[in-house]
Each structure stands twice: as C-alpha cells, then as structure tokens.
Amino acid sequence: xxxxxxxxxxxxxxxxxxxxxxxxxxxxQATTMFWYRQFPKQSLMLMATSNEGSKATYEQGxxxxxxxxxxxxxxxxxxxxxxxxxxxxxxxxxxxxxxGNTGELFFGEGSRLTVL
Amino acid sequence: AQSVTQLxxxxxxxxxxxxxxxxNYSSSVSVYLFWYVQYPNQGLQLLLKYLxxxxxxxxxxxxxxxxxxSQTSFHLRKPSVHISDTAEYxxxxxxxxxxxxxxxFGQGTILTVHP
Numbered sequence: 001x002x003x004x005x006x007x008x009x010x011x012x013x014x015x016x017x018x019x020x021x022x023x024x025x026x027x028x029q030a031t032t033m034f035w036y037r038q039f040p041k042q043s044l045m046l047m048a049t050s051n052e053g054s055k056a057t058y059e060q061g062x063x064x065x066x067x068x069x070x071x072x073x074x075x076x077x078x079x080x081x082x083x084x085x086x087x088x089x090x091x092x093x094x095x096x097x098x099x100g101n102t103g104e105l106f107f108g109e110g111s112r113l114t115v116l
Numbered sequence: 117a118q119s120v121t122q123l124x125x126x127x128x129x130x131x132x133x134x135x136x137x138x139x140n141y142s143s144s145v146s147v148y149l150f151w152y153v154q155y156p157n158q159g160l161q162l163l164l165k166y167l168x169x170x171x172x173x174x175x176x177x178x179x180x181x182x183x184x185x186s187q188t189s190f191h192l193r194k195p196s197v198h199i200s201d202t203a204e205y206x207x208x209x210x211x212x213x214x215x216x217x218x219x220x221f222g223q224g225t226i227l228t229v230h231p
Contacts, residue, residue: 004159034217043120043221044206093159097217102148102167105217107160 004096006108020080021111023094029074030096038091050077084115118143122222137192137225139207147209149190154204
C-alpha cells in the first residue's frame with residue numbers, strides 16, 4: 001500500500017525555538033495533505049489542509065503564524081512550529097490523499113514534539 | 117460540522133470472543149464513515165470505510181461495520197478476535213467534495229485481547 005512518512009518521529013526542543021516536521025508521500029503524489037494534532041488521551045484534531053502550490057487553509061482556532069505549513073512539491077509538506085512553548089507539546093500526524101475526491105487517505109506514523 | 121462519539125474508551129475481551137466497538141456520529145450533511153486502526157508505534161491504517169451502496173462493509177481481516185442512518189451509528193464488529201487485534205481503533209467521518217479528506221475523529225477505543 002501507499003506510504004506516508006514523517007520525520008522526525010520524535011523531537012525535543014527548548015522553549016522559544018522552532019521545529020520543522022516533514023511529511024512525505026513516498027509512492028504517490030499528494031496534491032492535498034492534512035495535518036492533525038493529538039493530545040494525550042484525546043482524539044486527533046484537524047489543524048490545517050495543505051495544498052500543493054498554494055496557501056494552507058487552517059481550522060478555526062489554529063494560529064497560522066504559529067504553525068507554518070508549506071507544500072512545495074507533490075510529495076512533501078512541512079509543518080513548522082514557531083517559537084514553540086510547552087503547550088505545543090503534542091503528537092502531530094499528517095495524511096496524504098491519493099487520487100480524486102474520494103481518494104484513499106494514508107497517514108504518517110506521527111511526530112511527537114516535546115517542548116521543554 | 118460533524119462530531120463522533122466512541123462510547124467505550126477501553127474494551128477488554130478474551131481471545132475468540134466476539135467484540136463490538138461502538139461509534140455514533142452527528143452531522144447536518146451526508147457523511148462518509150471510516151474505521152482506522154493504530155497498532156503500537158505505527159501510523160493509522162484504514163480498516164474499512166462506507167462511501168455508498170451496501171450499508172454493511174467488511175475488512176479483509178474479519179471486521180465488519182454497518183452504517184445505520186436512522187441511529188447515526190457505524191459500529192465495528194468481529195465475531196472472533198485474535199491476540200493480534202489488540203490495538204486502538206478510531207471511528208471517523210467526513211463530508212464529501214473538497215472536505216472529503218478532512219476527518220473528524222472519535223476519541224478512540226483501546227481493544228485489548230487477552231489469551
């Protein structure tokens with residue numbers, strides 16, 4: 001099956017620094033990718049939709065200047081957490097959509113961010 | 117907007133017993149329904165989905181789910197579980213069109229199969 005890979009799988013950073021998480025579709029082109037975050041013992045919450053070659057669209061309540069999303073190619077989307085704070089510590093998961101309107105969605109393994 | 121409720125956060129069962137993981141949703145529009153499974157240290161994997169047609173959908177490893185529009189439910193069932201089915205299961209919904217990939221997830225149900 002198709003594979004979506006995230007890197008890094010875990011990262012620890014100091015408060016105030018920025019962290020970049022990559023999401024790659026390894027064997028298909030994903031014009032649309034999605035970013036989710038998951039707090040401990042809670043569900044995944046959609047943060048934003050990443051569109052290749054255009055600006056990301058953010059869900060209500062998600063700070064676009066805090067969570068910068070870039071989708072520069074059909075196989076790579078990046079999420080940069082800027083000026084990270086301890087409350088940004090979470091599990092971040094991306095998904096890529098293969099094909100048309102009901103194209104199958106493939107999820108990455110997730111990236112665990114811990115901000116000290 | 118949609119919401120999903122998984123009624124059980126944890127379900128312990130013995131091997132070869134039947135299991136049902138419950139999922140209810142609410143939505144003002146027609147939705148597509150999904151069940152994903154997450155094994156430890158792995159990403160989410162699609163187990164099965166309902167897009168249209170027969171309301172009973174099956175997976176290749178013996179799970180099935182039935183879309184019940186009147187009860188707004190999409191419960192997941194398996195008649196006989198294995199140790200290897202131990203994982204966390206997520207129910208999700210999405211609207212169609214350009215919102216297809218924007219999934220709303222339930223809180224997850226941890227299924228633990230005991231020998």
